[in-house]
Amino acid sequence: MTSISRRDFLKVGSSVSGALAVSSLAAGTSLSAPDPAASLPNILILVFDAMSAMNLSLYGYRRETTPNFERFAQRATVFNQHYSTGNFTTPGTASLLTGLYPWTHRAINMSGLIARDRAVQNLFRAIGKRYNRLAFSQNLLANYFFDQFRRDLDEILSPASFSLVESFVSIGVGAGWMDADRAIGDVLFKEGYGTGSLVLGLAERLRRYESVARRDTPDYPDALPRTITPVFFQLKDVFDGLIATAGSLIPPSLAYLHIWSPHDPYVPSRQFDGAFRDGWTPEPKPSHRLVDPHRHHSVRTLNENRRLYDEYLADVDAGLGRLYDALSAKGILDSTYVIVTSDHGEMFERGMMGHETPLLYDPIVRVPLLISAPGQSSRRDVDIPTSGVDLLPTVLHLTGAATPAWCEGQILPGLGGPEDPERSLFMMEAKTEHPSAALQKASFAIRKGRYKLVDFMGYPQYRVQHRLEMYDMETDPEELNNIYSETMLAASAMKEELLARIDSYNAQFAE
């Protein structure tokens, strides 16, 4: 005899009320948390690594990089001022998954981890066992977090899934034993440097060379996209994998899928290679004092790489379009919240390229956020600044769970959260600092209302302990005119708030 569990009973019995909740979303009416007893929607979180909102035509960029994002936006809530909490994968992703600012989760170093006492405060545990919880990331830095959350995850896909040529690291030496991966990835088979393993490391490297050379990849005549690990892949394979994964989710599921592209190296496929050879050169910005002289790039190099990045973005966009069509065709969009965002941006200005920088200008911290509710049929725009820490409480809210007390984010406006244009949002960069000690040298930014205040703290390039820059983001979105001295009242208040936060963070290490 087939037995029906209480959980199954609730799922089936509440489908009608679930459908009602979905239809209210589709109508674009005020969104509210579904009845806890209602059938739970799937949650699909797509994180595109290093995707700057500033380069998306969705947000008004000059080049038409993202027509499919725009198509997707027609049935989504679009957040037009969304910020990551950091400027590289580790802090930004940790905030997405914990709802905590970097100074709290402390994953602030390259390859860093979330503080042990905070690692239990994660999205997967918070959403609980009522959901099937799956995680996948092509970026190994995010996989370190998955390893920390492994007790809260039902399935972790290999970072080499959907790829052409795996590295030994990605094959995975025993899932859940990240020390092995760290030994291999950071020492023995280290990429970008010499290998720590003279014989096997080199043999592995030669094996990959040979494997890559043998592949017939007409879409990529000169180069294959790859991660830093490296895993070589074709974008179409990755999106095929995402489509298959999304299609195979058993409701209710929470899937966190972290895609490497458009992270560097920027390798557009043949279809998009050269798509933006339009001769356009953005207005050059003065070089920043904190740009490492050894990493300083000429305007020409910056523009050339910006073009490649844009073409790679367009390639990713085409993949998203295919994913969107597949999800629509399979009816998955009618039962799933699809969240598209990024962990940080990318910049090609002020002498700086990429995201290894102490800078916190918008190209590197402003990221896309689109949330499509089940059955949603119209676009909604939210212009109030929002933060990556808001993702966790919002997802919990959408599944009927309350925001945990430890969470530093809040439910996103437009999805049930308060609309507070004067709310303060924070960003920071402190990758050279010890996560268990008071911060000595770091960059902070606070976005509040129309203003953004940046604090470069403790940098020897400046004679002062706090070098402050203030921008009016409404009249100066390119952040060219530092109006700190002209807006003393607003600037002082923001400065005090920021310093209070920093002092509060540092105070716990005072002893």
Added chain:
Amino acid sequence: MRGSTATTPNSQNDRRLSGADVPGASPAHRQRNNRLKLRASSRLPGWLQLAQVYSIAVLIIYSWTILWFFWKLPTWQIFLTTGEILRVLAFSLATNMVESLVLLCIPVLLALILPRTWFSDVFVARGASLTMTGLAYLMFLGDQLKFQGAFPSTALEPWLLALPLGALALIVYLVGKIALFRRMVESLADRATIFLFVMPPLSVISLLVVLVGLTT
């Protein structure tokens, strides 16, 4: 032991081991089998010689990895526990053991297939010099094969392989030929055996740690 085998090729023991008494085998066939076995065993280096060449591999391979390990250590100290760092070290040392043993197979193989006077008779000098120069070449090659660009199409130019390999062969030849070089290399290999009292035992412990970690 090798010597005794060489001086009594027709002993009962050798014939049994070589299968010389296999029914149906012709005398010529038996003789050829005996010769092959004798040739192989007489060229196999003794334990001490193996240890001396192995110690050179151990010295370089382990040092290289430990160097990289200490380069990363300050960062790991920030966010890993001592136990986690030690497990990373255990994995690294276990890997080193595997690769040093794999590397040792190369001079042993050369001793078996090359004429005795070319390699086997000067096994320590040529084996150790081959190991040293070979590993130096691997350091160079590894540096050349960094994934700096998007696609490594030009990294494996023929000269990149042929020129250093030629130089390597010349060095190995000269070391065996010139007495001063030979003595220097043999002396170094002899002194390096001290590392065999440290690294391989540590590696065995590391291997156990790895196996326990991967199976639990």
